[in-house]
Amino acid sequence: MQAFDQIQELWQKHEVEVKFSADEMLQQAKKEVNGLKLKSALNILGMAASFIAIVALWIFFHFNSWTTHVGISITIITIGVYTIILYRDYRLISRTDFTAHPNEYLNNLKTYQINRYKLYNTLYWFYTVALSLGIIFYFIEILSLFSLIQKVIAIGLTFLWILFCSTILRKAVIKREKERIALLIEKFERISQQISTP
Template structure:
């Protein structure tokens, strides 16, 4: 019983977390959400330009082999699915007004975090596979009359870039975004606990 009393006294002596200022938390969360929103919007614009370019190439370029068209269609499908997911992510974080209902906003942030985990987790590998297959099928005809050394260098550089993005860059981006979103969620949860 003595140990329990000692443990209880130590627990009660723990310093309480300082109360958060509502205005400061709201400013921090809005700033963080704006950064996330701008990043997602930039992704939407970038993939839209890529889709328009690929669609233009598909419609107006003349190829002898069907393989090139199949490759371009695979690229288009992968990019369109990615665009739809990005638009969904943007709508998730821009759907609610933080000042009207912080609880609903907190839930939308958690939903955003889950969607991004899916995007970077499972879908990323499907997306990369579709892009690689599409580019490979497209470049068969485009690089057909190029020297073998050029084709080897091209495919090697493409493979190295995909591996670099998959095993290094993706992890860094995920960690940075996860850290930002977790920080925002933690701030809102602490604020919510303060008012309970």
């Protein structure tokens, strides 16, 4: 039994240092960067599809009230501006070859992190207010065609959806993306250190 205790004590004192080469870290970072790019591209495609769908609705359906046209215009402009912002951030992380220029990519990634923080905090509330205003103007004509129960259901579901997206979903997305970008920045900092030290 004493031999077992000595072996256990020796094992606990023994520290194993695992070192990855810069190439291994770059391969791992490449996988994560591609995932980040894909997610950003899918966000842009989703916003573009929403933009096209609302424009098609505006073109192919006849609306009588000027408020509906104002509501759709506000919504289209809001989605268009937000899509341009998403595209600008996408270009920031996709235009530099991170395998050839890890330091430059690290700087771009830090800028991307700051932009995403602004997007999910300040800019998100402008987006939500503008979309809500667009929906309110749009609903003035549309809700006049509904019965009282349908009006209550439409307004209630819209309010609950905006509330859900603004609280639970937004917080989960922010947390996941913040961790993912911070981990990627940490990896690129380690890669830069390994490359700069012999």
